[in-house]
Amino acid sequence: MATLLLTGASGLVGSRLLPRLVEAGHTCRALVRSEVALPDGTTGVRGDLADPDALRQAVEGVEAVVHLAALFRTTDEDAVWRANLDGTRNLITAVQTYAPRARFFMASTGNVYDAAAAQPGRETDTCSPTAAYPASKLAAEALLADSGLTWSVVRLPFVYGEGDGHLASMPGLVDRFGLHPAHTYSVAHHRDVATVVGMALAGTFDGRVVNLTDDAPVTVYEMAAFAGQPIDGSSEPLVNPWAGRMDSTVLRGFGFRPAVPTMQAAARDGIL
Template sequence: MSTLLLTGASGLVGARLLPRLVAAGFECRALVRGEHPLPPEVVAVRGDLADPDSLRAAVEGVDLVVHLAALFRTQDEAAIWRANLDGTRNLLSAVEAYAPRARVVMASTGNVYDADAARPALETDACAPTAAYPASKVAAERLLRESGLTWAVLRLPFVYGEGDGHLASLAALAPRFGLHPAHTYSVAHHRDVAAAVLLAAEGRMDGRVVNLTDDAAVTVFELARYGGVLIEGSAEPLVDPWSGRMDGSLIRELGFVPVVPTVAVAAREGSL
């Protein structure tokens, strides 16, 4: 049985991913700073990515590290850089020292791409982040690629499902970030995040940056409505129409087949 460490186990994605990793047969550890509800099969390891000395117990002897932990819901840009870049640096240093043969799968974001793109973003496209969160993730990706470890980077889109509240939050996010109701975004259900991580755990993505998307991009208006909120429409011209859109061809070439191919399917299944 392979031993796995998950960071970010208490987040929206991590809390839904961890039980699936257990079900897949991994012996799971979760890096936690405090008390968090975890599946009974999971070993909680106290530590903090900001404290390098606390990470040895978490990584020693692991075969796989799934690095989800990140900070982005804050206006404190310095804190974002400390968590996402310095925290990743500390984690990778610990893996290099105590589990150098481990595979590291790191979650990143589709927000790293150029908002002015003329088509859905490919993994080979240059990154042009304009905010601290995606910029810090690009820098963290670079650390991983240059680490000498076995690695994969999974760039996540708008993730939703299983009552996580993300769809309903668009009613507040749309005016805050000036999101046009007709703007389309790449999305993925939590079940497909797990499917992609398990694919990476097999080594299918080694040495690659890979976009995750389902089979159909969805408008902000539709996403909010699926979340139970009707937002105001607009006939104003759409600016940067490809921002937030990723090309998902590569991950399919690597063997990925969406478990939940569209938001409409998730709605029919009752898994929003």
């Protein structure tokens, strides 16, 4: 088990991952900007990714870094770039300086893939996103790959489960972005995010970018129904049918099998 730093501990993914890391026996630190409740056995380090002193305190002596912190729910594109690219650069510099042998894992996003692709997104695809969030995450991936550290990246799909509110937000996203009911997303449950982080911490796919998905993509129409807020269907043609879809063949080649294979299985087991 490792002494590790988690960024983004209060976020949708981090708040569910951190207790699992503690339960797995890791000695955890969490970089937090304010007073938040943390699981027993976790040390909070007050500060952020722009604070060199906090970063030094956070990374000294760690054997691994799990970097989840990101900004995307804002229209302030400069803030997105500062958080996602500059923040990652600052964290990389701190690890290079104070914990150069630490394994560095970063969560990225499947939104980096071209919406007009001819197939589900693959790690070898050329990506050229224009929106600030995926563009900044792609740039951060490149920084990490060129850092000289031991690193890995997982591109996350639509993550859901355990009452996190993400699934419940889908009907609102339909109205906000005009999503087609037949638009289909790759998804993954929090349990499987934890599994993949565990694989990364074990060095299973060092030096690689991999996609995470479960066994079955889900339509917006189905997700709204799972959220208990059904929406109307549509027979209008679907533009860019592969947008939001990823191919997880590479990760499965490393032995990954989802514990929650489908959203339907999560609903059956009461873990939505």
